Amino acid sequence: MKKWLRLLLLLLFIGLLYFTLTDKLEPDTSNKADTTNNKADTTNNKTDTTNTPSNEEKYKVVIDPGHGGEDPGAIGASGYEKDFTLSLAKKISILLQDEPKLEVHMTREEDVFLSAETRERTNYANNIDADVFISLHANTFTDPSVSGTESFYYHKNSKRLANIIHRHVSETTGFRNRGVKKENFFVLKDTTMPAVLLEIGYITNPEDEQKMLTDDFQQSVAESIKSGIKEFLID
Numbered sequence: 005m006k007k008w009l010r011l012l013l014l015l016l017f018i019g020l021l022y023f024t025l026t027d028k029l030e031p032d033t034s035n036k037a038d039t040t041n042n043k044a045d046t047t048n049n050k051t052d053t054t055n056t057p058s059n060e061e062k063y064k065v066v067i068d069p070g071h072g073g074e075d076p077g078a079i080g081a082s083g084y085e086k087d088f089t090l091s092l093a094k095k096i097s098i099l100l101q102d103e104p105k106l107e108v109h110m111t112r113e114e115d116v117f118l119s120a121e122t123r124e125r126t127n128y129a130n131n132i133d134a135d136v137f138i139s140l141h142a143n144t145f146t147d148p149s150v151s152g153t154e155s156f157y158y159h160k161n162s163k164r165l166a167n168i169i170h171r172h173v174s175e176t177t178g179f180r181n182r183g184v185k186k187e188n189f190f191v192l193k194d195t196t197m198p199a200v201l202l203e204i205g206y207i208t209n210p211e212d213e214q215k216m217l218t219d220d221f222q223q224s225v226a227e228s229i230k231s232g233i234k235e236f237l238i239d
């Protein structure tokens with residue numbers, strides 16, 4: 005009888021010891037499992053946000069650096085118009101790439117000739133269904149003292165664009181404000197979207213040309229054109 009009781013007590017003791025140990029172990033394992041699950045959840049959430057599609061439509065902006073290749077454009081005191089327009093266009097393009105609502109396209113990105121006869125520039129803009137077309141130029145005159153910023157449009161739908169961009173650019177160049185004029189240049193006449201042709205300044209005026217060839221000047225003009233585009237399309 006005593007032997008049996010001892011055995012029972014021993015079994016009870018072992019049983020108790022077993023439950024205490026497993027009790028201590030169990031919550032630990034479940035905690036670990038919980039943390040792993042949480043981690044998995046956060047990862048899933050992260051993936052979900054990244055995959056959210058943005059259907060926002062972008063405005064297509066075409067930047068047209070005037071001249072190129074065998075057509076140097078105006079010949080300044082120390083440079084060609086075609087190089088000035090391409091350098092400025094690249095700066096505008098870089099700035100516009102940071103704008104989430106704008107998509108930038110260039111009629112040329114190198115020193116290449118684009119045929120006016122086959123309307124390469126205007127066809128390009130019309131084919132991609134651009135929202136605005138900005139043609140960049142530098143002016144020329146026999147009298148080197150002539151200076152100023154001048155902008156052109158042709159169709160009625162372009163007048164507002166021309167006025168807005170001209171105001172921004174003219175304020176930035178600080179050259180004489182020669183105003184906004186109507187002119188039937190083919191890049192303005194054959195484009196279907198609002199289009200403007202900018203004569204930033206006279207590269208035949210040595211003083212103005214020196215300014216126009218600097219990176220700082222071109223960067224400021226590029227910023228002003230970006231502001232004008234944004235005011236016209238977004239603001």
Ligand SMILES: [Zn+2]
Nearest residue numbers: 070077141142
């Ligand atoms: Zn030109």
